[in-house]
Amino acid sequence: MALIEIKKLSKIYGEGDNETRALLNTDLVIERGDFVAVMGPSGSGKSTLLHILGFLDDYSFGQYLFDGKEVGKYLPDEVARLRNQKFGFVFQAFNLLPRTSVLENVKMPLVYSDVPEREWDNLARRAIEAVGLTHRAEHEPSQLSGGEKQRAAIARALVNNPEVIFADEPTGNLDSKSGKAVMDIIWRLNTEQKKTVILITHETYTAEHARRIIRLLDGEVESDQLVSNRRGEGDFEK
């Protein structure tokens, strides 16, 4: 059974003349452990797709089966629980809490989990170590570089050991050196820890880290291809 399966999924905003079709009759299957890059011009519906797949937004028509179960049938608290335990989000704008240390930021998903409080520190520090930020654990976001901020955000996405990592243009705000570091971490999460990765990007050299590239145009899947010469770790040349 596929981890993610959507059938004839549509998302429509507004009514009448203001109607916007962000997604139209989209079909998509993503298996466990896959690494999918979603590309497309702005307004093509790639962010909407990611938000729907990550339970951050609802859809208008069609079906979304997560782990074989229709998502519309999950109760609100179950949805929150799934977001907490199965998903990790990485955003273009980092979304770290200001005036709050990296350690506390990384702990945040644990607050809403069943993990006992005494283990929070340990788990958060391990996640920070995994992204190579141990020396910055007590720093606040304003004291970090862009790349460090995104690595902190990745640590936060990892702390609950999720199954799926959703990354919405994670390198969009970074210089190429920092972007490389971030993509290396995401690449290793997929190859070494077998995490499913769904990545939005508009840079081809970033997308080529994935096994598969889906191109969207005007809310419809334009193409869905496997990457023939996939880039490996450390390969971030334009």
Place this chain on the structure above:
Amino acid sequence: MRLKYSIKTAVKSLRTNRNRSFLTILGIVIGITAIMMVMSLGKGAQDLILNQIASIGSKTIAIVPGRHPTGISDSMSTFTDSLKNKDVEDLQKKSNVPHLARIMPIVFGPVVSTRGNKVHQTTVFGVNNFFAEIYNIYPEDGRLFTDEEVSSKSSVVIIGSKVKDELFEPGETVLGQKIRVKNQTLRIIGVLPNKGQFSFISFDDALIVPYTTAQQYIFGIKYFNRLVIETDTEANIAATVIDIETTLRNNHNITDPEKDDFFVETQAQAMDMVSTITNALTLFLAAVAAISLVVGGVGIMNIMLVSVTERTREIGLRKAVGATNRSILIQFLLESVILTSVGGIIGIALGTGLSFLISLILSKFVGLNWAFTFPLMAVFLGLGVSGAVGLVFGIYPARQAAMKSPMEALRYE
């Protein structure tokens, strides 16, 4: 979401906006301070009055002539002259009122006193020698009446401190001097100490004469304005009230208690009445003070709404990492409740401090026998009310936060 962690998070967020938090709770602080002060000072005033009534003696019973008119046609027959000498004699009989320890008839009325070319409007109290013990006031100069002076209708007078100030120059000899009241010449045998204008029962501006003298020579009446009776023990008050009523009804040929031409008042009744009045007054003032809490609550709501808007992205993020609507609701509710509770605690401290200061000023500089009371009830009330204000006015902003769609919240700029 863990409570301890939630509280820590809420406190941290409030501390981040320290100045704003402080200004926000000012309304609550003022409201709780006002309530604390009203309750503490209200209790102080009540105690002051009750103590003064109690100082007259809890074994005292007052008999007042007259009755409430039952209608307009009845208004003429209020029997203000119903208490006579025979009543006093009969009440003194052991067979009628066995627990009577002493009885003091009182006659009083306004008079003009003169001395040379000095004129002073004052009040005459005609009493007997139990006066000093019952009201706990003794002449600071001179003496009380003798029993002989009472029975022989002597023209002697004990004057209050204010009367002395009005009729005499400072340093002038007072004892033995004469003053005139209604064509009677009275010889001063004593001067009462100054008890202060805040006293509930004051003889500062009064002339104290034997009741016999007052009846015959000053007012020309045969009845009494009041009879004060002391029982042997406090326990016998209820029984004595019944004995008094039986004796007086007998004397006045009354069979129907509805038609009594006198009232019997006990100390306890008077205290009850004072308590009821002061409690109502305190409650009313506290209610007025509570209005400021509503104003403060609206301020809290306003700033919490601002906070929710400002932190839209934080809300979106928390939801994205697994926060339920409930945990977001609790987080913001906790912030407003902590905010108002802190305001409540500051208000309690401030209100208690100010009440203590005012009590100190009243007792040390104004000379009142005023005791500071720590209003424990008001403390719980203040804490409860301030917490409730946070809850009531925090629920709307917190709901606004909880209902945000995570995707829209994350997109918010």
